Amino acid sequence: MEDPTEAQKWQQHLTLLREQYVNLYNANAELQREYAVATAEKQEGGFVARLLATVASLYCQHRYSDINIKLIDQEIPAHKFVLSARSDFFSDTALVEKTVLDWSSLNSAVALVLLKWIYTGKVSQEHLTLDLMKAAAGFQLSDLVDQCERYLIGTVGLKNCVGLYSAAEELGTLKLKEHCSSLISAHWEDLTGEDFKEMPGSLLYKLLQTKSKYPLHAAVRLMREDVVFLYLVEHNAELPKAVNVVDYKGEIALEVALKTRQPSLARTLVEHGADLNAKDARGLSLLHSAILKGDSYSSEFIIEQLENNGSVSKLCEAVKINESTKNAADFKQLEGCTALHLVAKHNTENMLAVGTRLLQAGIDPNLQDHRGWTPLHSCISEKNEMLFDLLLEAKNIDVDQITNEDDTPLCFAMKMEPFNEYFASKLLAKGAIPNPTYDVTGNTLLHILTQECKEEAALFLVEYCNNNLTKTNNEGFTILHEACRVGLKNLTHALLKNGLPTDVVTLSTGDAPIHFAISNLYTDIVIELLDATNLDSQLTIKNNANETPLSLAIKTPFKKGKDIVLALIKAGADVNERNDEGLTLLHQAILKEDSATAIFLLENGADMNAKTANGETPLQLCVHCRLGEVVEALCRRGVDTSIGCPLWDALDSDQEDTASILVKHGADTDCWGPGPDGCQQTLLHRAIDDNKEDIAQFLIRSGCDLNAPRRSGPDGAGGDEARDECTPLHLCCQWGLEQVVQTLIEHGADVNARDAEGKTPVHVAIQNQHSQIISLLLCHPNIDLNKRDKKGLSPFATALTVRNNKAAQAILERLPKAAEQYDNKGRNFLHTAIQKDDMESILFLLSIQVDVNSRIHDVTQTPPLHLAAVSGNEMLVRSLILAGARVNDTDANRNTALHVAAKAGHAAVVSALLQNNINFDAVNADGDNALHVAVREGHVSVVRTLLTECTLDAEAVNLKGRNPLHELARCARDNAATICDLFLECMSQYPVNNADLDGNTPLLIAYMKGNGNLCRTLVKAGACLGSMNKDGITIFNYQVATKQLLYRLLDSLTQEAPWSDKDCCLECGTKFSLTMRKHHCRHCGRILCSKCSGQDVPILKFGLNKPVRVCNVCFDVLLGTGSLQPS
Secondary structure, three states, X not given: OOOHHHHHHHHHHHHHHHHHHHHHHHHHHHHHHHHHHHHOOOOOOOHHHHHHHHHHHOOOOOOOOOEEEEOOXXXXXXXXXXXXXXXXXXXXXXXXXXXXXXXXXOOHHHHHHHHHHHHHOOOOHXXXXXXXXXXXXXXXXXXXXXXXXXXXXXXXXXXXXXXXXXXXXXXXXXXXXXXXXXXXXXXXXXOOHHHHOOOOHHHHHHHHHHHOOOHHHHHHHOOOHHHHHHHHHHOHHHOOOHHHOOOOOOOOHHHHHHHOOOHHHHHHHHHOOOOOOOEXXXXXXXXXXXXXXXXXHHHHHHHHHHHHOOOHHHHHOOOOOOOOOOOHHHHHHHOOOOHHHHHOOOOOHHHHHHHHXXXXXXXXXXXXXXXXXXXXHHXXXXXXXXXXXXXXXXXXXOOOOOOOOOOOHHHHHHOOOOOOHHHHHHHHHOOOOOOOEOOOOOOEHHHHHHHOOOHHHHHHHHOOOOOOOOOOOOOOOOHHHHHHHHOOHHHHHHHHHOXXXXXXXXXXXXXXXXXXXXXXXOHHXXXXXXXXXXXXXXXXXXXXXXXXXXXXXXXXXXXXXXXXXXXXXXXXXXXOOEOOOOOEHHHHHHHOOOHHHHHHHHHOOOOOOOOOOOOOOHHHHHHHOOOHHHXXXXXXXOOOOOOOOHHHHHHHOOOHHHHHHHHHOOOOOOOOEEOHHHOEEOHHHHHHHOOOHHHHHHHHHOOOOOOOOOEOOHXXXXXXXXXXXXXXXXXXXXXXXXXXXXXXXXXXXXXXXXOOOOOOHHHHHHHOOXXXXXXXXXXXXXXXXXXXXXOOOOHHHHHHHOOOHHHHHHHHHHOOOOOOOOOOOOOOHHHHHHHHOOHHHHHHHHHOOOOOOOOOOOOOOOOHHHHHXXXXXXXXXXXXHHOOOXXXXXXXXXXXXXXXXXXXXXXXXXXXXXXXXXXXXXOOOOOOOHHHXXXXXXXXXXXXXXXXXXXXXXXXXXXXXXXXXXXXXXXXXXXXXXXXXXXHHHOOOOOOOOOOOOOOOXXXXXXXXXXXXXXXXXXXXXXXXXXXXXXXXXXXXXXXXXXXXXXXXXXXXXXXXXXXXXXXXXXXXXXXXXXXXXXXXXXXXXXXXXXXXXXXXXXXXXXXXXXXXXXXXXXHHHHOOOOOOOO
């Protein structure tokens, strides 16, 4: 964009030209009018015309000549009457006695043009010069002067306007003068002293008075000492006020003179009262302003003049910023600075000379600014080594002067970034205090350096502070505390080497250095401290929170603090130490629910049987805190599981997995204990009484005593419960616990057991109207419906007694048919024959039309067709179907015969069922179809049959969101890769990257199962390597003993893997945002942040010859440094 000032100048220039054009237009119009009048009656051959023509023809002719004009190089004949007619200057009186006019003073060319105009009245434009105008003015040829003036006005420019103005003033040509004056005004700032050097002083002074509001400043800028003198003479009575006038730039004339390097003129101004200590609008003196600008010339001049005037004290004057000035805040930092402070901002030889002059003039080098900084502080802050060296040579320099913040120059030098020994070493050599103290906080310089992590500087200073290292600050922190708190290992080592005590504690928290190192997880520093001489005192020292180093370390995140804990234990820390509450470290870790730490303590000798003040063992605490891993660790080490019955605690808090661990390691599943009225009962009795079916079922499955009745307590204590002889099955029939009854029956509870009144469980169930339980009991193959209680009542009689008609009908339906009687496993004769593959018996039973759809009376509810499918006898299966077996019938788990055949691996049976239109897409209670079952069992032939002989949905998912390929990967069969190949052969577009409900893809599952062959098959089929499940697990971060399989998979890639998509980095977990861009590893396809994909390498096997972005793992594999190496 054009400068606004420049545009304004051109606008003014255009205005002048417009005005001149208007004047010329008006003059031309007037001449046209006069010319028309003069020639209206003129005849071409008239007298006037002939007279003018005759006069013009006499130019340079001797005809009628009566006078000669002498030029420099010749004489020209002329005529007095012609000269007299042109100007009164050539009157008859002036020429009467003359025969020669001497024009030799004129330029010959100008004289000829002038003489020609006198005769002809004509002159060409190129001859209308200033010299011609001057000559015409001398001969009073006003017409020619006007003609020249009009022409010269059109030629006025920036370069000649000053000269033409002078000529116009001399000749009195007002129009030219006025035009030049206007142009000078418009371009006043562009004109220099060179433009005015020919103008007389008086005229220039007069011009400056009219054109400039500050003529003195203008004269100084134009370097016209004569004009300055005229100004001083005129304003002599007003000195020194007139010489100290401030212009619109805020400068006095002296400042202008110094800027333009006019020493003589500057001295003149000083002699006439120019103020050497004048302040600008900001409050800066001439010296301060010159130094800030780096103007060494002006600075030295002012210093010299102040010395000459005896005003040396002015050199020490501090800066006082005018608060009302615009942008005063920008200069506030200069408040209180002396000239020597300001010199420090310039690291040049010239400004060093200024500093030297100031010191020679006697300025105090210890003066402080508003921050308390001395020039020495400023030199260090500005890294001005030259002035720093100069100041150190000063005799009265104070190298320990402190600022408002208690910083000495050495403090500044030590805090420099980056640290530079130059200043510090010279200050120390000069005798500076090595480790000064800050009064407010009590910190020493070493404290501050350590707090700010300036380790290099601190290490340098330690060498000079051997006698002042143990000082503490107001909070009781030693330098060693600070080093341990911020993690400066090298400084810690140096301090320990210098003998700093490790048992000093802080005032507020009572922490020793080792506490800080542990709290901040600085393992290296902890090891350094443990290598110190007073090891025992460090291991036992406690802070105000009563924490020893080991107890404090236990509370840190395990993965980060594990090495510290191990180091402390190896150093001799007591792993079984107790806190004020009587808790060992193991108790504390368990109560914090920190399994990893608890197991770690057990591995390192913690007492697993130590009891709390309340008598609780670690095992009981683990159960209460739901720490199954720790429970197993304790059990593996042989912990006593009988104390406090932890099995019941686990079951009562829904921790079945923990209970299983306890049972697995020999916990007593009966655990006889106090019952109602002081009797003794098992856990099963307790669970049934408390109506806790899940617990009862678990105990039954875990092998508890199914038939034991309650018994009397010590000394025969106990009420009716101790003598009723009721088994758990009796109690379940009494309370209506159907599921528990079923479980008891499944696990062999005695359905014919008698209580004290001789009643069997079916008696009790009938009495209490529990129809479902009655059905279960009646279905039991070993139930003896002929047994009678002490009242002589059979179950049927009991049913009639209590008017339970439904139960009675069930019993009647049970007894009449011998063929339909069931054995103790709930099987009838047909079921038994099928399982024995007794075709003769089967055909016989079919011939008498037994129910071919009768089910086994157990929890499985298995139909005969299912049993046939399990046997693998294709002919038997077809026979049952022909006899009326329902082909789509299901068992209790909703399994069809197709499921059963697939599980058993009988491809021929599967084929037969498919040919008889079985519903091949049917799913069981788990949502599995036949293909799920087949791949789970690894039956290749069945899988091939299902894929080729029907249109079964091979992509169907079960209740866990798993398709058959997920199940294949999960079961980890040896032939899984073969089955996967079969899938891909039959379904080339099979979705190998689908995830189950947990977000696991087949590849991730296979990898977690360690099935390398299946992994390679899936990768070859295009499986995505970067998939992450809902737990954040990928094949890259899954914890395995070795990463060999991962590296082999990466090494086996022959084409770019499919790209994964996620809203966070799969390596570090950073969320993506507008400022955190997504990237993909071009080798494995994972989505990563820029930091985790920061490696570039060409992938030649993919045809990528230029470096592309890859992750660190792929980078190592591609370079061969990570391939096939254990993690």
